[in-house]
Amino acid sequence: MGIEELKGKLQVMKHLEDEYDAAVENKMKEMNNELEQKREDLDRMEDLYHALVVKERESNDELQQAQKELIAGLSEMVGNRTNVGTKRMGEIDQKPFIEMCKQRFLHEEAQMQALTLCSLWQENLKNPEWHPFKIVEIEGTPVEIVNEDDEKLRSLKVEWGNEIYNAVGDK
16 A cells, blocks of 8 residues: 555656656655665565465474374274264363253254254353353462353253253363
8 A cells, every 4th residue: 555655656746847856856766765665575575475374384284194193093092992082172062961952852852952052052152251260279270160150150050950061161
């Protein structure tokens, strides 16, 4: 944008060449120098951007390769009969929701109700305005624990029980 602005000013100055004067000529030289500097800065920034994109792609490739190797190594270590569950960071475990909904709803409706309820609480946890946890110090170390006084969590516990409450609190 600065480059375009300088180009416009230079065009205006060129039209004023009829009134040729040293001050106008000096101003045009100064603006040409500034324009050239901005173009060089833009070129450097583009080069840096491209270098960063290449570096990011290389890092991503390395991470994917390391992930494949870790999965293969883990599979060899634990064997075929071992069932190892995985949980994504920050996601709620759906099992307590499914189990509770199976107790309260017909089989066809239980799965849908469980996923709906789980999704609702997952979205609640993502809401930056709601933070149902507090930091306490245990033996000099700060630890994040569930805020027992949170109204939403209390109503969840009353309505759905400890298992679902714990699943939300363990996020």
